[in-house]
Amino acid sequence: MKTLLSILLLLPLVGLAQSSAKLNKVISKLNTVKDYSVDVEVKADIPMIKILPSKAKVYFKQKDKFKVVSKGIVILPKQGFSEINTFLSDKSKYMAIEGDTSKIAGVVVQLITVIPSGEDNEIILAKLWVDDSRSLIIKTQITTKSNGTVTTNYTYGDMAKFALPSKMVFEIDVKKFKLPKSVAADINQRSTEKKDDKRTKGNITVNLSNYKVNTGLSDELFKKKS
Amino acid sequence: MLRKNTYNEFVKILSKPRSFLGIGALTLLILLIIFAMKADGKSIISFVTASFEQTLSFNGHILNGYLIAFIILQMLIVHVPLLVALVTGDLISGEAAMGTIRMLATKPISRTKIVLSKFIAGAIYTLILILWMGFLAVIVSQWIFGTGDLIVLNSDGLTILQEQDILWRFGAGFMVAYLALLTVSSLSICLSAFAENSIGPIVATMAIIILFTIIGTLDVSIFDTIKPYLFTTHMASWRSFFENPVDMGTIMESVLILVVHNILLVALAIWKFNRKDITS
Numbered sequence: 001m002k003t004l005l006s007i008l009l010l011l012p013l014v015g016l017a018q019s020s021a022k023l024n025k026v027i028s029k030l031n032t033v034k035d036y037s038v039d040v041e042v043k044a045d046i047p048m049i050k051i052l053p054s055k056a057k058v059y060f061k062q063k064d065k066f067k068v069v070s071k072g073i074v075i076l077p078k079q080g081f082s083e084i085n086t087f088l089s090d091k092s093k094y095m096a097i098e099g100d101t102s103k104i105a106g107v108v109v110q111l112i113t114v115i116p117s118g119e120d121n122e123i124i125l126a127k128l129w130v131d132d133s134r135s136l137i138i139k140t141q142i143t144t145k146s147n148g149t150v151t152t153n154y155t156y157g158d159m160a161k162f163a164l165p166s167k168m169v170f171e172i173d174v175k176k177f178k179l180p181k182s183v184a185a186d187i188n189q190r191s192t193e194k195k196d197d198k199r200t201k202g203n204i205t206v207n208l209s210n211y212k213v214n215t216g217l218s219d220e221l222f223k224k225k226s
Numbered sequence: 227m228l229r230k231n232t233y234n235e236f237v238k239i240l241s242k243p244r245s246f247l248g249i250g251a252l253t254l255l256i257l258l259i260i261f262a263m264k265a266d267g268k269s270i271i272s273f274v275t276a277s278f279e280q281t282l283s284f285n286g287h288i289l290n291g292y293l294i295a296f297i298i299l300q301m302l303i304v305h306v307p308l309l310v311a312l313v314t315g316d317l318i319s320g321e322a323a324m325g326t327i328r329m330l331a332t333k334p335i336s337r338t339k340i341v342l343s344k345f346i347a348g349a350i351y352t353l354i355l356i357l358w359m360g361f362l363a364v365i366v367s368q369w370i371f372g373t374g375d376l377i378v379l380n381s382d383g384l385t386i387l388q389e390q391d392i393l394w395r396f397g398a399g400f401m402v403a404y405l406a407l408l409t410v411s412s413l414s415i416c417l418s419a420f421a422e423n424s425i426g427p428i429v430a431t432m433a434i435i436i437l438f439t440i441i442g443t444l445d446v447s448i449f450d451t452i453k454p455y456l457f458t459t460h461m462a463s464w465r466s467f468f469e470n471p472v473d474m475g476t477i478m479e480s481v482l483i484l485v486v487h488n489i490l491l492v493a494l495a496i497w498k499f500n501r502k503d504i505t506s
Contacts, residue, residue: 048383049278050470054375056285073286073375073386078279147281172281 023088023096023112023128025135029163030085035061035217036164039210044075046202047174051075058208063089065222077170077204079122080150084140087123088114094121104153107131109138122146136163148173159211170204228339228346235347239313245351248309249358255305256298256362260370263294270297275377278384284377291368292376292392296468298363303403303461307410307435309355314348315414315428318499319421328504341419341496348411356404364396378468385470395472399464402477405484406461410435412491413457419495419502454479457487 036059043053056070064086068074087094099111109129116123122144129139136156143149150172157166239245263270267289275284318341321327330340376392378385387395410431417427438458441449453459463480466473 046278046282049386050383051386052388052470054286054388068283068285070286071374072388073284073288073377075386076283076285078281078283150281174278174281 022098022110022130022132022135023114024091025132026128026130026137026163027088027091029135029161031062031089033060033062033162033164034214035059035065036162036211036213037215037217038164038208038212040074041207041209042074042076043205043207044202046075046172046204047199049075049202059217059221061217061219061222065219067222075204076206077150077152077172078147079144080140080142080152080168080170083123084126084128084137084142087116087121087126093117094126099127102129104129104138107138108133134160136160159213162211162213164208164211164213166208168206168208170206172202172204174200174202227335228343231333231335231339231343232346232350235317235343236350239317239347239351242313245313248312248355252302252306252309252355252359253362255302256359256366259298259301260294260367263289263297264370267294271377275384287372287374288377289371290374290376291364291371292373292389292396294367294371295363295396296376296378298359298367299399299403299464302359303406303464304439306355306359306407307461308432310348310352310407310410311414311428311431311435313351314411315418315431316424317344317348317415318418318495319427320418320424322422322504323424331504337500337502338496341415341492341499345412345415345492345495348415349408352407352411353404356400356407360396360400364393376468378465380465380469385468387468387470395467399467402464402467402481402484403461405481405488406457406464409457409461409484409487409491412488412495416491416495416498419498455483457484460484 038058040056040058041053042056044051051073054070054072054074056068056074058081059065059067059069060082064082066082068076094114094116097113097115099113101108101110103109108131110132112128112130114123114126114128123142124145125143127141128137130136131138134156137154139151139153141149141151150170152171153169154165155167155169156164159166271284271288271293272279275282278284316323318327321330331337333340335343373389375389376387378387413434414427414431417430421427421430435458438456442453442456442459460480460483463477466477466480
């Protein structure tokens, strides 16, 4: 009876250990990238924002240095680019629980739910769908204290060996935007003619190309004003 | 004769200190805005993007000369009519007040041409005012802040325009803004034809603009039927050039309404001046 009880009590921990092992493989792969630069093309389809596709250069350096350089205006999600990598890199700050397996675009993925152990963490909950065979994150759903929930789908190309995606599609929640006409000086618009965008979700598609990995980016680069 | 009289009218405008007061005030206002933007422009941008900043980050050179020019145009288009009316509002009534109108009417030129020459002189002054405003807003701002994409704030969202697609919009926008100011000029000259003192038409012009603007700003459906016919509704139609895609139908409708206003106001002024019993 004691043996059975011990097995039952230890069972969840076995699952935890397995999922951590899978996640560890992903983290190990992510950690091979010390820094990178990449050209990005951003297509934003966000309610109440009209913007044409724009280009920028993104720089990243471990552990949490991130910079976007662009001549024009580029809209990116507040979180989702590098935060999850930074968060996952400190294993003492969360616990991971293995969930169901499913298929995303024909790929078998394992759901791993990551819960922060501390109170002060910005991330409340992170769900990762991991392709265990290639140790790649295929999809994430991250809920934070201040930014709501952002779902991201990843597509990989020739930089899959570094776990760096060639395409990221962010699905974000957008709150209703309303500014008084007097503030916007938009008195020309008549109230009956308004074409309100009722959508509350937007998509940002980021195509990434021309990766330069582990070139030894200097810290100064991240201090300079873009 | 119309050309010579227009020249005389323009010289009269230039001889009034208030004509330069308007240009001086405009210069001071624009330089103040540029200074404020240089000192604390980031917080203004933050105000514009605040609604989205919880989930989105805006990267790039946002605080640039085009944005400053747009803000200047947006802020001052409400106040420039006062500067226009200040000069054009007494073009006819000022003569009546000073007692020179009788002498003017004795010149070998029809009363219609007298009124027309005053309208043309007023239009030239308004053109100078808007060109100066355009120079300070677009050229000086670009020189100080550089160029970049433009974020346009509307009551229902943001439009972001690419740098290479902006200058022509300013050109077209200033043309429509000029037409709107020309309507103010025509209104004040028209009111001037009805008055015998200088200050009345200026105050009346501003009162009409304020009243119509408040009606246009109020989101009350009962006013929706009259809003399209108020010239103040179309004074802000220069903003339509900063939408993507540009709604040319709406702009042409505004241009048409402003042109009709101008024609009617000029016609009304001519009609009144031709029947005016000049006793002063």
